[in-house]
Amino acid sequence: ILNVEQSPQSLHVQEGDSTNFTCSFPSSNFYALHWYRWETAKSPEALFVMTLNGDEKKKGRISATLNTKEGYSYLYIKGSQPEDSATYLCASGGSNYKLTFGKGTLLTVNP
Amino acid sequence: NAGVTQTPKFQVLKTGQSMTLQCAQDMNHNSMYWYRQDPGMGLRLIYYSASEGTTDKGEVPNGYNVSRLNKREFSLRLESAAPSQTSVYFCASSEGVGQPQHFGDGTRLSIL
Numbered sequence: 001i002l003n004v005e006q007s008p009q010s011l012h013v014q015e016g017d018s019t020n021f022t023c024s025f026p027s028s029n030f031y032a033l034h035w036y037r038w039e040t041a042k043s044p045e046a047l048f049v050m051t052l053n054g055d056e057k058k059k060g061r062i063s064a065t066l067n068t069k070e071g072y073s074y075l076y077i078k079g080s081q082p083e084d085s086a087t088y089l090c091a092s093g094g095s096n097y098k099l100t101f102g103k104g105t106l107l108t109v110n111p
Numbered sequence: 112n113a114g115v116t117q118t119p120k121f122q123v124l125k126t127g128q129s130m131t132l133q134c135a136q137d138m139n140h141n142s143m144y145w146y147r148q149d150p151g152m153g154l155r156l157i158y159y160s161a162s163e164g165t166t167d168k169g170e171v172p173n174g175y176n177v178s179r180l181n182k183r184e185f186s187l188r189l190e191s192a193a194p195s196q197t198s199v200y201f202c203a204s205s206e207g208v209g210q211p212q213h214f215g216d217g218t219r220l221s222i223l
Binding site: 004031032033034042043044045046051089091093094095097098099100101102103104 | 115142144146151152154155156158159161167169170201208209210211212213214215216217
């Protein structure tokens, strides 16, 4: 994998559903994996930064896992709410400050 | 606490004009970044400043220059604007490498 890839590109779920997205990234020269939440007409907001293989982070109903050996991270949202509707970005970076962002997963939660 | 402040929010330029986008952060962060966001693409790094007094090229630096004026401020300059530079520009800051980045609200720039 040469670039950071996110899937699916978009997702529609019903309120109360749990969902997850995938971020794939180059496993060579890995330093950190970032997740951001980006609401329409706002700026990206940091959710998690993970660095170690096997890392798991949680913030409320949102959690993320990291596998640096195979180059992927999952973001989980439990019991989706309409206010969770946003684009979720992941970004991978080396130790040189340069982050490569994926194109994002657009989540729409229908009430 | 304003976080990261970008000015202006919107700007329309003619091809060949010059312009400086301003960015300031009040979180005492060491590192600052400029990105551009284009339809169908992820955020792409233009330039970054790891610490006060240093700047380095990112993924798409051509046509841009930057100045880290002090620890708070990091400006992006377009010397001769081109239509291909029509984009939304985001400034961000962080404590350092591997730390979460805090973004400004963006500058929507159109070049005719």
